[in-house]
Amino acid sequence: MSENVEKYIKRKVYKSTSSRIAQKFVDAGLEKIRACINCGTCTGSCPSGHRTAFRTRSAIRRALTGDESVLSDIDIWLCSTCYYCYERCPRDIPVTDMIIKLRNIAVEEGYILDTHFTLAKDIFYATGHGVPATGENNKKWRDLRKSYGLPPLPPTVHSYPEAVKECQELMDAVGFKKLLDNAEKLKKERANAKKKDKEE
Ligand code: SF4
Ligand code: SF4
Incomplete structure (x- = not known):
């Protein structure tokens, strides 16, 4: 310009x-x-x-x-x-x-989609990984990696689980967890208000 x-x-x-x-x-x-x-x-x-x-x-x-x-x-x-x-x-x-x-x-302002919230809090925050390959349900990912000659688990927190806490500390420091907690609170308040409106 x-x-x-x-x-x-x-x-x-x-x-x-x-x-x-x-x-x-x-x-x-x-x-x-x-x-x-x-x-x-x-x-x-x-x-x-x-x-x-x-x-x-x-x-x-x-x-x-x-x-x-x-x-x-x-x-x-x-x-x-x-x-x-x-x-x-x-x-x-x-x-x-x-x-x-x-x-x-x-x-x-609490308008986070349920799928995004689950991914952000229950998966990313909890495991330090956006696409977890651990657990029985994710065996297919490990098998796929093996089929390409890769180690079944990537060299991330999956291979170094002791680093999950450090990842969470970083996410806490930048306010990620606080953002999610606040979004969850606002989402619940909005859902309750809607329910109450319907009942009245
Ligand atoms: S934002 Fe979209 S509508 Fe607005 S000036 Fe740019 S191209 Fe046009
Ligand atoms: S997908 Fe997003 S970035 Fe791409 S043109 Fe549409 S609004 Fe823009």
Whole structure:
């Protein structure tokens, strides 16, 4: 992007916004979201949107205008982070980073998908591994590794189980566990409120 265009965008971007979600983007240094002209190039470029209901432009627009329902919309998890939209956006908006930020906000506010939560807490945090190969259920992975002439367990925490605690200490230090605990709490509170509403 030329320096002139960069200056123009900066001149047009305001530091405060009435959208709580857009404000979070601005606070995180992603104020370029305000420069979106709603042209739809991102949507037209999105390989995920070609096969699903996910519409990139719409997700950005909803974040910009403060439509909170975007946080609980399962569609934001359909982006494959291929960066095609970012390459093609005429306003040089880091669209992929925006989608990732949207997901971060969603998780912070308890809109984490059950499968992601299980993977993050019960598997990744508990075992220090995203794809565990231990346990009887995962024998097929060990057999597959052996068939390629590899040791049945990779040289990670699987081979050094004493390192799991260190992994957990690292995850605690960066606030990963706290983030998950908070998301779980908010998720439960929301589910209870919904149940109560139905009963009334
Ligand atoms: S391509 Fe860029 S400017 Fe166009 S709608 Fe998408 S984010 Fe906005
Ligand atoms: S990065 Fe995500 S939103 Fe952008 S084109 Fe790829 S799948 Fe679509």
